Every structure is written in structure tokens, then in C-alpha cells.
Amino acid sequence: MSNSKTERAIGPLSTAAFARAQKLIPGGVNSPARAFGGVGGTPLFIDHARGPHLFDIDGHRYLDYIGSWGPMILGHAHPEVIEAIHQAAARGTSYGAPTEAESELAEQIIEAVPSVQRVRLVNSGTEATMSAIRVARGVTGRDKIIKFAGNYHGHADSLLVSAGSSAATLGVPDSPGVTQGATQDTIVLAYNDVQGLTEAFNQYDGQIAAVILEPVVGNMGCVIPTKEFLAAARSLTEKAGTILIFDEVMTGFRVAFGGAQQRLGVTPDMTTLGKIVGGGMPLGAYGGRQSIMDQVLPAGKIFQAGTLSGNPVAVAAGSATLRILKEDSPYEYLERLGDRLAKGLDAAATDAGLPHQVQQVGSMMTLFFNPNPVNNWDDADRSDRERFGRYFWGMIGKGIYMPCSQFEALFFSRTHTESMIDETIDAAKEVLKSC
Template sequence: MPGGVNSPARAFGAVGGSPLFIEHAKGPYLFDIDGRRYIDYIGSWGPMILGHAHAEVIDAITKAAEKGTSYGAPTEAESRLAEQIIEAVPSIERVRLVNSGTEATMSAIRVARGATGREKIIKFSGNYHGHVDSLLVAAGSAAATLGAPDSPGVTKGAVHDTIVLSYNNVDELRAAFDQYDREIAAVILEPVVGNMGCVPASKEFLVSLRELTEKSGTVLIFDEVMTGFRLAYGGAQERFGITPDMTTLGKIVGGGMPLGAYGGRASIMEQVLPAGKIFQAGTLSGNPVAVAAGSATLKILKENPPYEQLEQRGEQLATGLAKAATDAGVTHQVQRVGSMMTLFFHSQPVRCWADADQSNREQFANYFWGMMGKGVYMPCSQFEALFFSQTHTKALIQETIDAACEVLKHPCFQ
């Protein structure tokens, strides 16, 4: 495997050293192959909102697998999951299941272009939407960490119609619409960015986006692969009260299994084959085992919503980390939305990629390994948000804060 991993975010390239190999996980914990236990703040990069190996989800997966792992034909379970998504997410009237978040964003862009008859798209620097050629421009997360926001192999033609703007910059956004207006097929963004650290969109930015896209006839796409079902049952759009035209989903919607989805207004989605002419297909889309995991997860989240508890734990952790850094005299910013959070080693609030890029990477690496030594597994990049689950108790959060207090007092932070 290139670099010994199947995704660059796992390679510890931003912090040095060798990645841990995980043997199993349960609840809020990861266990490596050497038998060490860690409080997990990655949660498989977001999906494990219920905690690892949740009994009801595992039971659903097991029962589905016993019936067969793939049919290549429609199932009732696919329709049930589609109904759950449509009920939960304000913007989705029709939905198509796919196999990943990357596939969801790739498909949504194609559908937006096909539906509008336009070619240009707008994305924002530091927003990562998967390894789609037209979107792999000024990306955050692993691409930023490795210093390759424009990947070799992505042709000039592939990004020719991609306009890259600064996140949260309303003036720049308005200027782009003044210049291109009726040429813009879609604007895609993370309403809360998780791939340059946790950076929320401002209310003014979101309202301006909705107004400008409506006026121009441009499709507004919320990439809720991370935020969907995490910040609220209906995602960031429910939390912020902004309804996009299309939404992409992944991670939680598949209960940790490889599954994604994209959907939106019926007038747009009815143009997808076979109802319309825009091509998109997938042999394993709607895989019965993945669908079972996702459906079970959404059922639990609806019947026993954990969001109030997650908000309380998030406030506890954010306050505790900020105090630990302040007491140690460490320059920092803690940014949080719900159960997404980042401790930035930065002196000012982070609103865009240019801000995030000024963070002290060396201090973050020292923090990461210090916390790892205390049995706390944080994201291995300054530019990845942390996630926690409903199984993270007050006591575990306090244990994490206590670890941070010790780590941040080390002379390397002075």
C-alpha cells in the first residue's frame, strides 16, 4: 500500500512517527494491536456518534449479512433508509444512495451542471469534498497537511471551471457572482468545515449564499458528509435554518459502513437516470449490509436523540481545553459546533484557510503525541476536527482535560 495506508489522513504525516494499528474498538475506546487502550476522539472520522460496536447496529449488520451481502437489485431496506433521510433532512425530497462521500459530491456536481446547463462551480479554500478532480483544488485536511492542495494527476481541464474563493468572505462571494452570475451551476461548501479544523460558516455568509444562488438560479449544495446527523438530526441546515437545494451525506448515514447519499429538490433529482437523462450508477449502491447499519443508526438517533447530551459534553471539553491552554500560557483558539471541535494553536479566531494555515503545526504535533502518551487519541492533524460520541461520559471528558493540563505544561509549549 502506498505509504503503508489506504488513506493519507491515517499516515501521521502531520505529526511524524508511525501510525497505530487498531485491533478493535468498543464504545468510546480504541485498542491497538499491542493491547493499549485510548479514548477515541476520531470516531472513524465522524460516523461513530453512537460509539463503536453499538449492539443494535451490530445486530442489524449481522442479520443483513446472513441474508446475503449484495444483490444488485432493489430492496425494501433501501426504500426505508431513503424515507428516513427524506424525513430527517429539510432539503431532500428525492435521494440516491451511493458508496461514499466522495461519490456523493461527485454526483451532486454532475447533477447540478446537468440540471442548470451551466459549467462553472464555486468551492471554498480549505473545504474538502473528497478526491473529486474538479473539487481537489485548494483542499484542506490531508491534502493541506501534505502540502499538495492541487494534486498531480488532476488536469488543468478538470479544474478549469472551478472557482476557488475564501470561506466566510461575503465580499469575494458577491464579486464572483457579479462576474460570472448565470455561468455558475453550483456552489458547494461545508456549512461547518471539518477539514481545516472546525470552522463554522458565519450567519451572514450562509444568508448571502442562499440569496445569491436563488437570484442567479445556481444550485446551492451543502456537503453534510461530516455534519449530517451529527450537529442535529437534520444536520447543519436544521441547526442554522438555511435550506440548500442539494445535500450530500456520508459517514453517520451509513452507520460506519461504506455508504453515502445525495439528494435535493424533486425538480433537480428527477433529472437523474432513469427518471431523467443525467447518468449516475453504482453496482454496490444501496448495499444491504451498509443500508442496515445506516438505517439502525438513524432509528436510534431519532428515537433517543443524543444531541443535548453531546452539546453538554462538548461545552465541558471545550471549556476544559481552553482553560488548560490558558493556565499553561499556550496561545490557542478552541472552536466548537456541537460534537465537532478543534484546539487551534493560533492567536486569533479561525474563519478561513488563510487563518488556519498560520497555526503552529509543531506545537500541535507535540500536543498530539503528548495526549497519545496519556491514552487519548486525537486527530493526527491540526486541520482535522475531533469528534466524540454519546458514550463519552463526563468522567472521560474530565480525564481528557486532565491529560491536556499535564501535556500543555511541558516546556516545549513555552
């Protein structure tokens, strides 16, 4: 990927905006995924979005396949969601006191998600997973947790742990500022490794508070769990009195209305939510069985709080989104478009003679530049990052905005059409021939 290609794909206003931002904000961005670190070059600065499209500050339009990293399942600026936001904001943006709207959203979540009998609203997916881990430790009286390499659960200290091998290992901090003490009770295993999980339960018998996992992974690319792996996670945790947490921040209301747990038929003890549940506004949630959640303050003794938790504007956006998803379900349509896009990208890469895998669940998918199926982080890590960078910039040049990392799943919305999917496939056919 040459610098000249990169520079032609962006406009002068984005270039200037990034230079300004770098003088004010670390790295010029407020979240690392936006910095284009995985593909090189200057990020596009967005002016506005509508339906399936993003518009940058240079006036270029892009067909969007990140959807704000998942939340925009209804498309950008959905009129009913925007109206709900306007009405809520006009009454006040924050009260620091309860509202009936919070209970309405809670009812919607409890009705939809099989594992949730009680739910607490928070401000982000990171806050949801951090809180769920604390609750699991408080309920069980145990310290250790199991996570899986390549599963991202936000940036709470105990979950920022580097990828481990298939053998059970105690985690090593993945970021400066995260102490060994914060991660010493985090065990990192390989995803889809039933033997490794079984051995960990044998090695740490009676010590494991929780197992947390993405039931469909989106943060090392789209990686699909085996039935055996999910069955083992459920049976081992039940036998050991360990709390099984599904991190459905990404998959909740995305792969099915009731999340991956509904689609896959496995019910965890607790679930964390974000992204779609807030309708594009900052909102997260964690919930589970009543016997677990009733141990959270003030019903119980486990502390968790937040000044802006249940923010009325965010709640309004989330509630409107979930209502639309229930009343006018897009999931059959999204499945059809997902199958069409996956088959098209697979054929395009095959015709170009490129080693690849297309892995898809509904409206989540990844084109891996990898000759072998991707079942865990070690598999994903063998993907061709440089080829992905060439693919990314080639698609940007054709007005298609794909995720800026080989290890992020793409998403699309109900406002994408079959003709847009075909446009994307046609662009990929041309781009992949030069990758």
C-alpha cells in the first residue's frame, strides 16, 4: 500500500482536521479503532450520516459497513429515533432521579433477552462488563475469572489481558497502567478450546467466579463458536457454581432480537449489552437471574452506581430502537442480505486467487485473508494484514467504508438494499484483483 494511494483516497479537509486533532487529542482520536492504525494513512472525518451512508467533511459519500461499530441496525438518523431523542432532550437532558422511561426500556430488554430477569442500565459496554464481573465475584465469593484470547470486553483493568495460549495461564497486563495485581486473577484461554476450558476448571476447582465470552466474536473478526464449546461452557459453569456471562454488547439485538443466546439456544447466567440497546447513544446494560441481580446495591450489598446511568435521552433512543425492531423485524431481511454479501465476497476473492475465509452470522461478517478457517485468536493472527490494508483502501476509493482492521467485523443495516450489496460485491471483485 503506497502513500500516494492513501492520500488520494482522502480529502484535504480530513487531512487538515486530523493534523489539528493530533495537537489536541492523543493520537488525534478518542478511540484507537478510529485511527486507521491497522491500515495506515489518515482517517476520514465524518460530517454527517443518513440511512446506509456516511458523508465526510470533504463531501464524499460512502456506503457504510461499520454502522458506528454495530449500533446502527436501523440505519443512521432513523426518523423515529431522532424524534424520540428530540422529545426527550426538550424535557431535560439529565435529572439524577428515576424516570418511567427507564422501566420501559428495562421491560423491553427483559422481554427480549432470555437470560435477563432483572437489569441495570449503565453508560457503556465497558461499564456493563466491568460491573457484571464485580457482581459475579460478589455473588460467588471467588476471585478468578476466565476470558478468551481475542474476545474484547471493554477497557476495564481486569479484562485488558494479552492473548494467551490454549493452556490455562494467568494473565499478563496488556497495557501500561494496568497492574499485575489487577489481572492476576484473570485466566486467558483459547476460544473454542473445550479441552483447555475443562483443564482450567480442574486446575482452579472452586476458585472461578465467572466465565465471560462473546457468543459470536466480533473483535478478532467474526468468529463463530462451536456447539461443543458453548455446551462445555454452560455445563462446566453450572457444575462448578460459576457464573456464565455472555458479552452481547455487539451481538445483542444484532444477530437476533434476543441476541446470540436466543439464536444459539444457550442461556447464560448474566448478559452484558451495549451498542444497539442505546440506539446510537451512550448506553449499556447488564442483567441476569433475579437471584444474582438482587444482590446489587441498594437491593443487595454489591456496589455499582452512575450519575448519568439511565440518561433520559439515551433511554429514549434505545427504547425507540427496540420498539421498531420488535414491531417491524428486520432480521429475515438482514439474513438474506448477509448471505448474499458473504457469497459475493467469497466468489470475488476466489476469482482473484486469494487465500481467504468469509465468516458470517446474520449481518455480522469478516473477509479474512487467511487460507484456513478462523476459530480462535491464533488462527486470526495468521491473517494477511497488509493485504487487508490494500483491500480497505481500494474499497474506500470506490466509496465503500469497510472496518479499518482485519480484526473487526463489518455490519450493515436494514437501510442497505440488494443493489447496494451488489455494488459492494462488484467493487470487491475489482479491488481484490489488485490485492
